Structures are given as C-alpha cells and as structure tokens.
Amino acid sequence: MRLSAPVHLLKRQARLLSRRENVPLHQALDRVAAKEGFGSWSLLAAKAAEAAPAGRLLARLMPGDMVLMAARPGQGKTLMSLELAVAAMTQGNRAVFFSLEYMHADILDRFRDIGSNPADFDQLFDFDNSDAISAGYIIETLRSAPRGTLAVIDYLQLLDQKRENPELMVQIRALRSFARERGLVLVFISQVDRSYDSARKPFPDIGDIRLPNPLDLSLFDKACFLNRGEIQFQAT
Incomplete structure (x- = not known):
C-alpha cells in the first residue's frame, strides 16, 4: 500500500x-x-x-500471548510498543500502557513521535504509572478487561525492583496464567545485556536478554528484537 x-x-x-x-x-x-x-x-x-511493522507483529499475536520487545537503549522499543498498541486500537481493541519510568507527559510525547494521539481512539487507551506496578497490580487492573486487550509493561526488569514484590519468575508465571485465562496480550519491554555486540551479530536474541534475577524465558511465546531501525521477530 x-x-x-x-x-x-x-x-x-x-x-x-x-x-x-x-x-x-x-x-x-x-x-x-x-x-x-x-x-x-x-x-x-x-x-x-x-x-506497518507493528501491524505485521500484531497479526502474529494471539489472545493469551506473552511477548518480549527487546533492544539496547535508544533503538525504539518504546515507540514500537506504542505503535503495536495503536495497531490494536485501530482494530477496536483496548490498550493499556503500564510504566515504571514514564510520566503522562512523556507518553504523550512518544505518541507524537509516531504521529498519533491517544485521544483519537475513543477512550480505548489507558496509561498507568503507579509506583505499585507489579504482577498483582496488573492483574487487578486488567481483571475486567475485555478479551483481546493489549497491555504493555515498561519494563520487565523493573517488576521486582521493590523488595516487597515477589520474585520475577513468580510474577511472570502469574501473568502468563492470567493472560491465558482472560485472553489478553501482554507485551514486556525488555533490556538487552550490555555484552551484546551489534558488530558481531545484527540482532540480539533470547540469549541477550538482561536477567539480573532468574527467569525462565520459555514463559514468553514470542519476541521482537530491534536494532538500528530494523526489526526481527522470533519465537521463544
């Protein structure tokens, strides 16, 4: 087109x-x-x-999927996640962006960067930057979300930064069960380890995901890796 x-x-x-x-x-x-x-x-x-790339990725996703959106800093993983949310809303689905980093003004700026506006989607978009974001918080927030809702979690490695939160493995297992039960798509923005060298291979892969705490990456269904404006989709 x-x-x-x-x-x-x-x-x-x-x-x-x-x-x-x-x-x-x-x-x-x-x-x-x-x-x-x-x-x-x-x-x-x-x-x-x-x-668009986000549209092609969305076409590969099924209700219940757990997705990694991974890259080194500055490679566009937040923008791609928002484009994925826009693609979902264009199809009439709800989208929620949970962030432990961004403020509301920041996320509006990112929408402008991709030439979009959440106000265009008839209240299909929600932004949540509560300090309490964790698996339990996400589950409670999305408990009544309709099937097909796409939620972005920004970002994976911050979910267990508070000592009172469960271990990351426990949280991801809970979110996996919840996503399958409710038919939701959960997209986790993820850091890539500093050891990744783009001169040696064009894209990071599942082995390059930064894991400060133990996590079974087979709990995720699909992964999207970004580098230098290019995108690679992978099954986990």
Missing part, C-alpha cells in the same frame, strides 16, 4: 481542511482518504496499520 504521505501527515491535512472549510473532522478525514483511494478514513487507517 502506497500513500501520498505518512498517515500522521494525512491526518494533519484533514485537520487543516476541517478548519479551512468548517467541516467536521471525520468528514475531512474521509475526504482525505478518498483522495488516497479508500472509501473511508477507518479503512485507510486499518490498511496502514496492517502494512
């Missing part, structure tokens, strides 16, 4: 059209989509999401 401009620029064109001609934004979006050969903006957005 080839568009005349990236989706976020097409959306900006629609906003300008809406202001210039004093028409509702949804009408302006549909008019822009029509020029691109689509019957509506929702169809254009859905096709664009499917064609």
Whole structure:
C-alpha cells in the first residue's frame, strides 16, 4: 500500500481542511482518504496499520500471548510498543500502557513521535504509572478487561525492583496464567545485556536478554528484537 504521505501527515491535512472549510473532522478525514483511494478514513487507517511493522507483529499475536520487545537503549522499543498498541486500537481493541519510568507527559510525547494521539481512539487507551506496578497490580487492573486487550509493561526488569514484590519468575508465571485465562496480550519491554555486540551479530536474541534475577524465558511465546531501525521477530 502506497500513500501520498505518512498517515500522521494525512491526518494533519484533514485537520487543516476541517478548519479551512468548517467541516467536521471525520468528514475531512474521509475526504482525505478518498483522495488516497479508500472509501473511508477507518479503512485507510486499518490498511496502514496492517502494512506497518507493528501491524505485521500484531497479526502474529494471539489472545493469551506473552511477548518480549527487546533492544539496547535508544533503538525504539518504546515507540514500537506504542505503535503495536495503536495497531490494536485501530482494530477496536483496548490498550493499556503500564510504566515504571514514564510520566503522562512523556507518553504523550512518544505518541507524537509516531504521529498519533491517544485521544483519537475513543477512550480505548489507558496509561498507568503507579509506583505499585507489579504482577498483582496488573492483574487487578486488567481483571475486567475485555478479551483481546493489549497491555504493555515498561519494563520487565523493573517488576521486582521493590523488595516487597515477589520474585520475577513468580510474577511472570502469574501473568502468563492470567493472560491465558482472560485472553489478553501482554507485551514486556525488555533490556538487552550490555555484552551484546551489534558488530558481531545484527540482532540480539533470547540469549541477550538482561536477567539480573532468574527467569525462565520459555514463559514468553514470542519476541521482537530491534536494532538500528530494523526489526526481527522470533519465537521463544
């Protein structure tokens, strides 16, 4: 699928059209989509999401999956996780972003970086940066979440940083059981060990996941590794 401009620029064109001609934004979006050969903006957005790397990854995921999103710092794992959340919301699913690092303003900046806005998704997106985030907290928060909800946890290695939290292995096993029981997709942003050398191999792999505490990585179903703007999908 080839568009005349990236989706976020097409959306900006629609906003300008809406202001210039004093028409509702949804009408302006549909008019822009029509020029691109689509019957509506929702169809254009859905096709664009499917064609993007996040859309391709989402197509590989099933309800109940546990996913690693891993890279060294600065390689885009947070942005890819948000793009995955946007792809899920484009399909009408709910998305939740749990972060032990970001503030609300930070996550809005990251949305802008990918040319999106959580306000566009009719309250499908939730951001939670409670200091209490752990497996138990996530389970309680998502207990009534509908099947197909995608939750991002930022990040794996911080879940047991507080001494009062259970060991990481215990938490991941609990989240795995919960994800399967409720039909949720849980995406864990993960650090890659400093020993990984991109000059020796183009992508990190499951053996490069940083594990300050013991964890059986077979508890995860799939993994996505990023390096230098490229992405590699792997089964665990």
